[in-house]
Amino acid sequence: MKFRSSIRLVRLLALLMAVNTSVSATDLKLHQLEEEALQAAVARVAPSVVQIAAFGGQQRVGRHLVGTSPTTGLVVSEDGLIVSSEFNFIQNPSSILVTTASGQRIAARILARDHSKNLVLLQAEANHSWTVPQAVPVSQMSVGQWAIAVGRTFDEGTSGSVGILSATNRIWGKAIQTDAKVSPNNYGGPLIDIQGRVLGVVAPMSPHTRDKMAGSEWYDSGIGFAVPLVDVYDQLDRWKTGHDLSPGVMGISLKGDDMFTLPAEIAASLPNSPARSAGLESGDTIVQINGKHVERQVHLKHLLGPLYAGDEVQLVVERNGHRLEKLLTLVDQITPYEFPFLGILPRRDSGDRLFVRWVFPGSPAEQCGLQVDDEVTHIAEKPVAGVQQAWEVLAALEQRKNVRILVNRKGTHHVLVTSLTSLSKTTAETLPAAEPKASQVAERHANTGIVDIKVPEVPNECFAYVSEQYDTAKPAALVVWLTEPGENNRESLLTRWKDSCQQHNVILLAPQPADPKRWQRTEIDFVRKCMDHILTSYEIDRTRVVVHGYEAGGTLAYWVAFSHLDIVRAVAAIDTSLPSQLRPPATDPLHRLSILATTSSTSPAAMRINQSLKVLALLKYPLFVHDRNKNEGVFNSTEQAMLVRWIDALDRI
Template sequence: MIIFHNQQLPLFKQLLLIAITSTFVITLTKSLTAQDDLLAQEERALQQAVSQVAASVVQLEVLGGLETGNDGPVSGLVVSNDGYILSSAVNFRPSFTSILASTPSGKRATATLVSHDYNRNLVLLKVNTTEQYTTASPVPHTEIIVGQWSIALGKTYSREVVNQSLGIISATNRIWGKAIQTDAKISPANYGGPLIDIQGRVYGILTPLSPRGQNPTDGTDWYDSGIGFAVPLIDILPHLDTLKAGKDLHSGLLGVSLKSGDIYDLPAEIVAVQPKSPARTGGLQKGDTIIKVNDVLISRQAQLRHALGSQYAGNTIAISVKRDDQVVTTKVTLVEKLEPYEHPLLGVLPDRNFEKPGTKIRHIYMDSPAQQVKLQPGDIITHINNEAVADHNALRLVLSNFEPLDELTLTYLRNNEPTTVSLELGNIPQQAPTISPHATPTTAAAADTLATGLIDLKLPEEKNECVAIIPTNYRHDVPHALIVWLQAPGEPDNENLQAQWAALGEQYQAIVLAPQSADPARWNPSEVDFIRKTIDNVLSIYTIDRNRIVVHGQQAGGSMSYLVGFSHRDLIRGVAPLDASLPIRAAIKANDPGERLAFYAFNLKESKLAKASAAGLKRLTAAKYPVTAVQLSDKAGLSDSDRIQFLQWVDSLDRI
């Protein structure tokens, strides 16, 4: 009997309720059965897809060499029946001694690393066996569609059974046109293995990738984040014969610098053409705007990066540019390496308060070309090679198209009288100039209500803390230097930081920003992006001189300063490590004419990091970056004198 609210229902209502309940139960049972059937069908389809390609997934064992934290078996994908295998470069630690690969019979055989694809972070191996392997089919470009099932496979745990991770294709044409993105769980368990579709065809090879770097480990910090990448197999197969011949593939370089700013908004306007580059050989010029690469229309800088990102060295491409009112098309052959570019020196510092056309000289470098032609503080530079220069930023960009020892003519005003001189550009000196702090404007400061002193700048969406030291004499009409301080592991002492920098910041018009690691015991490389967000936050509030943004860090914080500097070349103009070495992750990128970057290193002679630090600075010098090295004797840290010399270097980063 059915009871409702403790009341007995009439018989006919009881029967009606029983009928309704029975119908509901039957319907629900059928629905659940249908769902179970659908899930079972999906599971069968997925496992059928996996079974089709499983024989093409190979377990690899990399023996010997330096540890990478990824010890144990890894995965690869067969790309030809005679035993050629593609895998991720991240799987092969430095100085490994041998590779063992599973064979179709279940045995193991030695394998040889034949070649690298440095553009896409892949390697090609050859297994030394006569056994015949099974290859898999690639998915055509037209069938790689966002939202489709994707299955990430590896043979890390077993030679016979593949480990699987299910997801979807979440994006295409990622990492500047080189990769497919999936939300399947991508990790060392499947790096080198395939990403497949529901038909058992291969989308691509799983490998860590990053839009900012090309180290084998770049992108590994996205492990288990729902963001993983696969290089389309259909893109690699046309280059397989080249790789089989033992020829490495490298990214193709053009040799132009574009106008700084938002790459997703700005046109691809060339501000500098590197000497001895394909761009210079092909006739590209400063002021050209790139509008087409091959058949791809270009309206923004990001589109140019996509068009060039997938290109290899040796590829010949057609480039169309808008020059004045004409469209000019030229062909260029991209190269693996550009000759290291060295910024030239005229030998002046600009007066940042000067608001009229031209560049007013504030300081003359000793023994510089400017001194040799008898330029003086107060002179106003107006033209280079008869080209008018609007201000010191424009003058700096014009000179980025030259190298040391190049000759040019310069026109300047002295007492309103123009004079033209010829000179030969020089080299940037290793030592920072001894200069007085820049003068403040003679006009009265406008009313300002912005906070000064030690202030909290924590970002609401981040768990990391962040503070800043704003000079108490801050003026919104004065562009300030920004020093981003990344401390060594340990609890922060913000009061001591303020005591060290507050007075000097007021004297040298400098703001100190101190973002802090989430874990006081260590910096995580993924916090590079958090640091960038804190810088952008300061830029949105205070007036910052973009020629003088410096990342300064100690020990692990110093290593992070290298990572931040190379990751955000569009913004960072100086890196100042203190008792820190250049990390392996910080691949030294080519010196860019349009994005200046200089280094100021504090070294401790007795430090355990001294040799590694010196080796890193030697590499930077060989790449033609301006490097200033300062030897410290006191392990306790910087003295006020050390900080003053450092601030003078920061003050000189807008040198010309």
């Protein structure tokens, strides 16, 4: 049996005793007893821990080589059901061999997967005397208690990494957290207490994404997660029927962007969703779920997080001062939401009023007679004050035909009727200015030009370019440029973007990878921190926050965008496909993400890019595809102008 910390501690104390009498024999004895207790705990669970070898399948998943080293699993039933981490099977192996604690080798097959908690259920295909471990009830878990991550990987013996239970109810209620070092060596193995009972099944997880490799970037970092074994046992009867378990969704969008302070007020109830079928409406506020109180949106997310498709949910909502009970059944997916399109661009100098800047040719707006400088006051009888409220009203529409538009045209009120279409997938050749020329002296910001940004305790560099013409009264677009590693040329980047920033009110942000040769998934949070710095330091138009990248930088751009849909409104990816491990979420009516992607028959990634475009189109993301005759690297001046126009139109309604 191998431990990664406790044995080293005993030896250190023994060494200190030789040179320092203040370290008493009692101290050493205490730690020896702790070591014996840890070994006994691992010995108790060891018969339930198996080694798993997977053969065949894919050698590469996206740009990542798939490892073929043995991994770990945990027995969960006397008839040979074994649970492990889905990370260990991303290559979809053609055959699986399980080695028991006694050394017996037994063939196994994948029976089902848990796509919510990133677990997989195996069925061993031979008779054996299987030992089922004891699970620790959640009520008996205490933050600070011993926690040992156990694996059986390199030989027939077990290995253990010692730490504590750092937190419970993490990853939106799906997992517990430990500082014991976890890695592919013990993914799928048990996290146990000092008595040898199983706290949970070790699995890489992330609060931001649900892809198969989510959380693996925290390998050996002191941040590890495990799915409580009691939760696995609770679902085992359903799971062992061979049906995959999927996260449950009800089909709502909540109002506002601050989940930690805002109530769970429904902004939109999606068509063909359990929420719509149950009669949930825009303006309802969820105050209870399954008998548990909901004060803020984050509470709702925590309570829904562990639930699966097929689970029944009892809701209590407040509507117009009255409380209503609603019963619904969660589903695994909902018909993708397709964003409606009226066909106007708003002026950006109107404050909380909505004036038409431009009317898209051929759009419903043009067909019903909307004109430039009209003030739109109501859509479908609902008052609108600005872009965000217009988006909310459109998202809540139950039908998109014969929609009444109330406008104020030079003091005369008009009622126009039109039928909405899907959000435009084209971009304009020319656009009028978003705001009239300033009639007063602009309020300048003290920090313009090239601005270096330093994130504490992060080695990465980052800089921003803020035009000297930046006006605090005119919120700017934010473009986050993620370079191809090895192409960090500040001068050429500024040459490409400086005019665009000055002429179109854009702030450019350029985070750099810590390793000049590659971006890492762990740097997603660093990029977010850089964005937060700009968002709090400057006035930013929240409808035009764009993550833009080329090749590997484009891959990270997709990760950043889909991990932070609360602030990112668009992603522009040059010559790159969706990361193969990324599962794009369903479109959210109130968090619109527009996508600009390039295609080129000469690109080595052409096949993967085309497949990605099909996935995004099926999910109904607003998608603009730019076909390049040949793969020419970053955008040339003509393409740059096209990109800037596309960004300028992101707030279209």
